Amino acid sequence: MAFFNTLLFSSTSTIFLFLSLIILLSSKLSLSSSSIHDLLRSKGLPAGLLPEEIKSYTYSQNGHLEVFLESPCLTKYENRVYFEQVITANLTYGSLIGVEGLQQEELFLWLPIKDIIVDDPSSGLILFDIGLAYKQLSFSLFEVPPHCKPQGLLKNHVRNIEKGFVALR
Structure with missing residues (x-):
């Protein structure tokens, strides 16, 4: 059970990091595309x-x-x-x-x-x-x-x- 909790936590943190990266990149893109x-x-x-x-x-x-x-x-x-x-x-x-x-x-x-x-x-x-x-x-x-x-x-x-x-x- 501990293995599944670790795997679940690892997947959740990976998804969070991925979403954070997308949000960060989209904010940078919108800033650079505006004049x-x-x-x-x-x-x-x-x-x-x-x-x-x-x-x-x-x-x-x-x-x-x-x-x-x-x-x-x-x-x-x-x-x-x-x-x-x-x-x-x-x-x-x-x-x-x-x-x-x-x-x-x-x-x-x-x-x-x-x-x-x-x-x-x-x-x-x-x-x-x-x-x-x-x-x-x-x-x-x-x-x-x-x-x-x-x-x-x-x-x-x-x-x-x-x-x-x-x-x-």
């Missing part, structure tokens, strides 16, 4: 906070988010924004805290964006902590992920425009 933009939406943030050209990302259970791009790039919302090749932050519901790898141009200065917060989703505003000040922008500016141009291409385009202004003087 970073879906993750942002699920956390109460607009998908367009990050560009379309995301290569990959990691998100740990403690909230640490790491986003990888092919190369650094520039895009424009209200002002120009620079994305480094790796962007990190702590992602919680309604906020990206301790952002690294993201800068915004303000009056010809590039300022690091430290935090991005949606305090009240019904307000339609999103708050950016740019170190020296806080800036509120419309949530609607960030609904669609923008296309991001490699850093060199956009800077050359801006230089050409600036040359055109000089020629007009």
Whole structure:
């Protein structure tokens, strides 16, 4: 009888381990098949906070988010924004805290964006902590992920425009 109890216990634990493995794998698959933009939406943030050209990302259970791009790039919302090749932050519901790898141009200065917060989703505003000040922008500016141009291409385009202004003087 002891042999059958041991065999039964062994079979039960094997089945439990097998089911646990299936659940673990299915949760990993669903996480990897969802995009970073879906993750942002699920956390109460607009998908367009990050560009379309995301290569990959990691998100740990403690909230640490790491986003990888092919190369650094520039895009424009209200002002120009620079994305480094790796962007990190702590992602919680309604906020990206301790952002690294993201800068915004303000009056010809590039300022690091430290935090991005949606305090009240019904307000339609999103708050950016740019170190020296806080800036509120419309949530609607960030609904669609923008296309991001490699850093060199956009800077050359801006230089050409600036040359055109000089020629007009």
